[in-house]
Amino acid sequence: MIVVTGRDFRANQAKYVGIAQKGEDVIVKARFGAWRVVPISADDLVVNKRDLPIELRNALQEVKESMEGKKKLLSWEDLVDELDD
Numbered sequence: 370m371i372v373v374t375g376r377d378f379r380a381n382q383a384k385y386v387g388i389a390q391k392g393e394d395v396i397v398k399a400r401f402g403a404w405r406v407v408p409i410s411a412d413d414l415v416v417n418k419r420d421l422p423i424e425l426r427n428a429l430q431e432v433k434e435s436m437e438g439k440k441k442l443l444s445w446e447d448l449v450d451e452l453d454d
Contacts, residue, residue, distance in 0.1 A: 375399035378406075 371388060378385055378397045385406060389395045395406040409415065434440035443451065 370394040370396060372396045372398060 371385070371393060373381075373385060373395065375397055378395075385395045385397075386408075389406040390408050397404045397406060431440060431442065435442045
């Protein structure tokens, strides 16, 4: 594990990002707390919290339209295929 100051991290970002990419823990300590630098993997889900209520509202609207016979929902397989695109 490597512990660095915020100033050192800012001055040498590429170096510490490379270290984190290789799997070593990089901890950045500053006046207002400490953070661990980790790479995002293909399995990580990154979501903007502001988009979540809109997405849920849209999903509920789709279900409502499906129940009223106005729209056909995707099958599980088609939905997974769409998410992979």
